[in-house]
Amino acid sequence: MKAIQILGEKSVTVIEKEKPQLQTGEVLVKINYVGFCGSDLSTFLGKNPMVKLPVIPGHEIGAVVEAVAPGVPESIKPGTACTVNPYTNCGYCPSCRNGRPNACQFNQTFGVQRNGAMSDYIAVPWQKVIADEAISSRDFTVLFS
Numbered sequence: 001m002k003a004i005q006i007l008g009e010k011s012v013t014v015i016e017k018e019k020p021q022l023q024t025g026e027v028l029v030k031i032n033y034v035g036f037c038g039s040d041l042s043t044f045l046g047k048n049p050m051v052k053l054p055v056i057p058g059h060e061i062g063a064v065v066e067a068v069a070p071g072v073p074e075s076i077k078p079g080t081a082c083t084v085n086p087y088t089n090c091g092y093c094p095s096c097r098n099g100r101p102n103a104c105q106f107n108q109t110f111g112v113q114r115n116g117a118m119s120d121y122i123a124v125p126w127q128k129v130i131a132d133e134a135i136s137s138r139d140f141t142v143l144f145s
Contacts, residue, residue, distance in 0.1 A: 003119035007054045009046030020123035022069035027076055027129045029084065033141040034117050035060030043111070051112050058116035059086035059109060062141030065131055072126040082131035083140040084117070084124050086110035 001019045006012050022028055040057040042048040065080045076082075088108045089101035096104050110116035130140075 001120035003056045003115075005054050005056050006043050010044060012044065017119070019121055022067060022123055024069055025071040025126055026069045026123045027065055027072055027126050028067040028121055028123050029061075029063040029082060029129070030066040030121055031061065031063050031117050031119060032137040033062035034058040035141055040111060048112065052114070055111060056115040056118050057111040058118035059111045060141060061086070061117045062137035062139070063117070064137050065129070066121065068126070076126055076129055076131050080131045080133050081135055081137040081140060082129050084110070084122070085128045085130065086116070
């Protein structure tokens with residue numbers, strides 16, 4: 001599959017990489033839309049001090065559930081439009097214990113500290129998927145960007 005990768009300041013390329021293989025509890029999402037936001041632009045311009053290069057940018061996602069692995073609730077079904085919460089959190093640090101998982105001291109955001117969604121597919125834990133049959137993948141990108 002294809003992905004866009006930022007190599008360094010003002011250096012970007014298209015790469016080929018393996019399609020993700022699902023592990024228990026994961027969802028494979030087919031990416032339809034990705035917003036290119038200010039943090040992606042800062043990374044491209046070499047002005048994002050938190051980024052780990054090279055990186056695949058993109059965390060404002062409009063996608064469709066492609067497949068689900070064992071351990072995923074039945075409410076997440078293939079063919080359903082979705083977006084993805086782009087943050088990781090430990091659940092144990094002070095921020096997590098105070099209900100602020102987005103400020104987790106061990107957070108790794110898509111497109112910053114770990115590869116993002118400017119690719120054909122990504123695999124994510126089912127808990128990070130926000131799916132809704134009544135909304136389009138394009139609308140998810142508009143709502144969450």
